[in-house]
Structure formats: C-alpha cells, structure tokens
Amino acid sequence: MSIIEVKGLRRAYGGRPVVDGISFTVDEGEIFGILGPNGAGKTTTVECVEGLRVPDAGTVRVAGLDPIADHDRVTRLLGAQLQESELQPKLTVGEALELYSAFYQDPADRGHLADRLGLTDLLGRRFGKLSGGQKQRLFIALALIGNPRVVVLDELTTGLDPRSRRDTWRLIEEVRDSGVTVLLVTHFMEEAQRLCDRVAVIDRGRIAALDTPAGLIRGASAATVISFTPSRPLDPADLTALPAVTSTSRDRDGRITLHGADDTVTALLSLLARHSVTAGRLRVVDATLDDAFLDLTAGHGATDLIDRES
Numbered sequence: 234m235s236i237i238e239v240k241g242l243r244r245a246y247g248g249r250p251v252v253d254g255i256s257f258t259v260d261e262g263e264i265f266g267i268l269g270p271n272g273a274g275k276t277t278t279v280e281c282v283e284g285l286r287v288p289d290a291g292t293v294r295v296a297g298l299d300p301i302a303d304h305d306r307v308t309r310l311l312g313a314q315l316q317e318s319e320l321q322p323k324l325t326v327g328e329a330l331e332l333y334s335a336f337y338q339d340p341a342d343r344g345h346l347a348d349r350l351g352l353t354d355l356l357g358r359r360f361g362k363l364s365g366g367q368k369q370r371l372f373i374a375l376a377l378i379g380n381p382r383v384v385v386l387d388e389l390t391t392g393l394d395p396r397s398r399r400d401t402w403r404l405i406e407e408v409r410d411s412g413v414t415v416l417l418v419t420h421f422m423e424e425a426q427r428l429c430d431r432v433a434v435i436d437r438g439r440i441a442a443l444d445t446p447a448g449l450i451r452g453a454s455a456a457t458v459i460s461f462t463p464s465r466p467l468d469p470a471d472l473t474a475l476p477a478v479t480s481t482s483r484d485r486d487g488r489i490t491l492h493g494a495d496d497t498v499t500a501l502l503s504l505l506a507r508h509s510v511t512a513g514r515l516r517v518v519d520a521t522l523d524d525a526f527l528d529l530t531a532g533h534g535a536t537d538l539i540d541r542e543s
C-alpha cells in the first residue's frame with residue numbers, strides 16, 4: 234500500500250521550473266531513495282512532501298492527507314530530519330529530546346529512543362560538542378520522537394567518515410525494520426545500493442528512472458565492464474563492432490576497457506581466439522549504480538556524485 238503519492242508535481246522559482254512533473258509512490262515500509270545531480274530538484278520535491286513548500290501544480294498525499302491543507306495531521310505522522318543550524322549549540326542532547334517530544338501528544342519513550350540510538354551516554358552533552366556522527370544520531374532520534382509512520386532524511390550521511398556512515402546505515406535499516414517508511418535523499422551510490430528498496434533518479438526536475446538499484450544497473454546501457462591488456466594491438470574497429478558495446482577506451486599502457494553486456498564477453502573471447510591474441514589480466518565486472526547513474530544523468534553535474542570512497 235502506498236503511504237506517499239506524488240502526482241504531476243511542479244514547482245518553479247522565479248519562473249524557472251525546478252520540479253517539472255514528478256510522479257512516484259512510496260509503499261509503506263520501504264526505504265525509497267531519491268538520487269540526482271546537484272540542483273536536480275530533490276530537496277524541493279521532499280519539501281513539498283513535508284508540506285514545507287507549496288507546489289505550483291500536482292498533488293501530494295501522505296497517508297491520504299494533503300501536506301498543506303492537513304499540515305498538522307501530516308506533521309504528526311511524518312518525521313523530518315532537522316538541519317544542523319536548527320539546533321542551539323548549548324542545548325544538551327537530553328534537553329533537545331525533551332523539547333521536541335513536547336511537540337507531540339503521544340511521543341516515543343525518550344529513554345528507549347536514546348538507548349536505541351546510542352545516545353544514553355551523551356544526554357548531558359551539548360549539541361555544539363557532538364561529533365558529526367553523534368549529531369546525525371540525534372537528528373534521527375528527533376525525527377523519530379513523534380512515533381512517525383514516515384521519516385524524511387535529506388543527505389543525512391554527507392560529511393560523515395566511512396565508519397559513521399555505515400553505523401548510520403544500520404540505524405536507518407533498524408528504523409525501517411521497526412515499520413517506519415523512509416524517504417532518503419542521498420548523493421552516495423553505495424548508500425542507495427545498500428539501503429534502498431527502490432530509487433527515483435531525478436534529473437533537471439524530472440524522473441529519469443525509477444526502479445530497484447539492481448533494476449537500474451540492469452537497465453544501464455552498459456551492464457558489464459570488461460578490461461584486459463592484449464598481447465598484440467587489436468583493430469579498434471573490431472572492438473567497437475562487438476555486440477552490445479557502448480564504449481571502448483585504451484589507456485597509455487595499452488589496457489583496453491569495454492562497456493557492454495554478457496554477449497560482448499563471449500564475442501570478445503572469439504575475436505581474441507581468431508587473432509591468436511591473449512588477454513592479460515582479463516577482468517569482467519558488473520556495472521555499479523555509479524555507472525547507471527552516470528548513464529542516466531549524462532553530463533548534468535553527475536561527476537559530483539560519485540562516491541569517492543569507492
């Protein structure tokens with residue numbers, strides 16, 4: 234069953250459309266990812282879902298409610314991650330939890346929430362003294378304090394070191410496992426691949442693709458990446474003529490990389506046999522969500538988005 238429905242959403246700033254007819258639904262209990270290059274319209278989209286921005290056109294429903302007309306009811310069932318600047322540096326973790334729980338009629342048990350998010354030992358610590366990972370844990374706790382059915386997390390792990398990011402992923406999975414639907418905006422492909430049940434790739438205000446991470450990879454024009462160093466030079470025309478090849482490149486050392494499909498591998502092996510060429514350090518790997526993303530958003534600021542850890 235869908236808990237979020239977005240249909241034909243449009244929003245312009247100063248006459249410039251930044252969200253240009255976006256439609257998607259999020260099923261209850263899934264982690265739904267929103268990916269896209271900088272400025273693609275991701276935050277504007279989720280802010281319309283949260284009722285923080287008024288759409289110019291289209292409809293948004295959260296559990297059947299209009300986030301603008303039914304703002305109070307939507308606020309009670311949707312938890313949004315705060316931005317760092319929204320908390321006073323002198324506020325302690327315990328005070329922040331107390332303050333935010335006062336906004337709800339039936340808040341979550343603060344002690345239990347602090348325990349679950351590893352904040353119990355930090356209750357007396359001021360917000361300004363927390364590490365990046367500790368702040369993110371507090372933001373997740375504050376997003377959950379009203380016992381929401383949906384949480385919206387917008388670039389939650391940006392700026393975290395790899396270990397804190399992985400710890401945060403585990404927490405997000407636990408949140409989902411507790412029955413809460415997660416709408417996750419991220420720039421990290423590895424994060425989307427690991428966490429998301431489905432992903433919408435937004436490019437220039439429109440949905441470029443919507444599928445499971447595996448489906449997006451399969452749908453990429455080059456699902457297989459082949460690299461090898463031939464024992465003798467090969468005719469580039471023979472390589473580009475291989476079935477399903479979408480790109481070929483050769484580096485300074487003569488190593489060749491082909492993007493293609495399973496058929497490309499078989500045909501390449503026949504080509505090499507026919508020319509009595511051996512393939513040094515032959516590697517055949519599946520494309521990643523990075524490859525699919527770059528394919529879908531070619532040339533639109535996408536290079537900013539590659540997970541640099543990988």
Ligand SMILES: Nc1ncnc2c1ncn2[C@@H]1O[C@H](COP(=O)(O)OP(=O)(O)OP(=O)(O)O)[C@@H](O)[C@H]1O
Nearest residue numbers: 246247251269270271272273274275276277278420
């Ligand atoms: N209040 C505003 N007034 C004018 N332009 C805005 C406003 N908010 C956002 N924009 C512009 O709208 C476009 C989409 O912004 P949005 O924040 O939705 O993109 P995004 O995909 O979340 O980007 P990023 O990945 O960089 O956070 C950008 O060009 C942005 O500069």
